[in-house]
Amino acid sequence: MTLKIEHLTGGYTGIPVIKDINLEIKPGQALGLIGLNGAGKSTTIKHVLGLLRPQKGKIELNDVVLTQQPTKFKKQVAYIPETPVLYPELTLKEHLELTILSYGLDEKKAWERAHELLKMFRLDDKLDWLPIHFSKGMRQKVMIVSAFLADTSLLVIDEPFTGLDPLAVANLIDLIKKAIADQKMVLMTTHVLADAQLAISNYAVLNNGTIEIVGSLDEIRSHYGLKPDDPFDKLYLTLNQVDHHE
Numbered sequence: 001m002t003l004k005i006e007h008l009t010g011g012y013t014g015i016p017v018i019k020d021i022n023l024e025i026k027p028g029q030a031l032g033l034i035g036l037n038g039a040g041k042s043t044t045i046k047h048v049l050g051l052l053r054p055q056k057g058k059i060e061l062n063d064v065v066l067t068q069q070p071t072k073f074k075k076q077v078a079y080i081p082e083t084p085v086l087y088p089e090l091t092l093k094e095h096l097e098l099t100i101l102s103y104g105l106d107e108k109k110a111w112e113r114a115h116e117l118l119k120m121f122r123l124d125d126k127l128d129w130l131p132i133h134f135s136k137g138m139r140q141k142v143m144i145v146s147a148f149l150a151d152t153s154l155l156v157i158d159e160p161f162t163g164l165d166p167l168a169v170a171n172l173i174d175l176i177k178k179a180i181a182d183q184k185m186v187l188m189t190t191h192v193l194a195d196a197q198l199a200i201s202n203y204a205v206l207n208n209g210t211i212e213i214v215g216s217l218d219e220i221r222s223h224y225g226l227k228p229d230d231p232f233d234k235l236y237l238t239l240n241q242v243d244h245h246e
């Protein structure tokens with residue numbers, strides 16, 4: 001039971017973006033992918049979701065190789081995208097029914113869980129609403145509810161904190177912590193390090209498409225010459241300076 005990204009080189013047609021990425025996440029572990037705009041975080045995630053084909057390397061989850069068994073691989077992965085993807089003609093209830101169907105979930109148990117999640121995000125009285133009626137934050141919450149409903153072994157989250165109200169951020173952090181405690185694997189990109197560090201203790205720093213360091217906050221601080229008590233956000237400024245000086 002592990003996510004293994006081995007020697008992954010990829011990107012877009014004719015445009016290599018990430019180079020020789022090696023990452024491993026075990027059950028009960030979460031990894032934060034951090035780096036500047038354009039560093040390759042979303043591109044890495046698109047590869048893990050099977051939306052891009054690797055030029056080199058392999059992605060394997062619980063012994064299922066993505067390129068060999070894409071459907072089996074994808075059933076083990078839930079995704080919270082940076083920009084919510086909703087079907088305009090489907091109600092909230094129908095979106096959740098779609099999640100239940102596509103992941104082959106037990107309907108009764110899934111709806112019990114869905115109601116807990118909907119209540120947590122104050123969407124429980126909006127099951128008949130269409131996406132057009134939702135605010136931006138509400139759309140994001142629908143994606144969060146769907147992903148946690150799927151209850152997969154790997155949860156991939158792309159920049160989740162921007163646009164959510166503080167209550168929703170706190171709930172999301174609690175859900176991520178609970179997923180980790182339940183031996184799930186979490187891969188998350190974010191720029192909001194102050195929130196991320198409440199749930200995630202291990203980070204990979206991506207710079208120009210390569211991983212510069214994987215480690216705890218202390219290890220990353222020391223790698224970039226920060227003092228142990230420097231606020232984590234200062235790391236981000238330091239990354240900026242490292243990039244500008246290159």
Ligand SMILES: Nc1ncnc2c1ncn2[C@@H]1O[C@H](COP(=O)(O)OP(=O)(O)OP(=O)(O)O)[C@@H](O)[C@H]1O
Nearest residue numbers: 011012015017035036037038039040041042043044
């Ligand atoms: N669809 C695309 N086609 C071609 N190049 C792309 C495409 N999407 C991203 N890129 C390029 O790939 C590189 C990495 O982009 P990516 O979106 O992975 O960065 P990121 O680290 O997620 O950045 P951000 O913090 O802004 O979300 C950038 O140089 C970008 O211009």
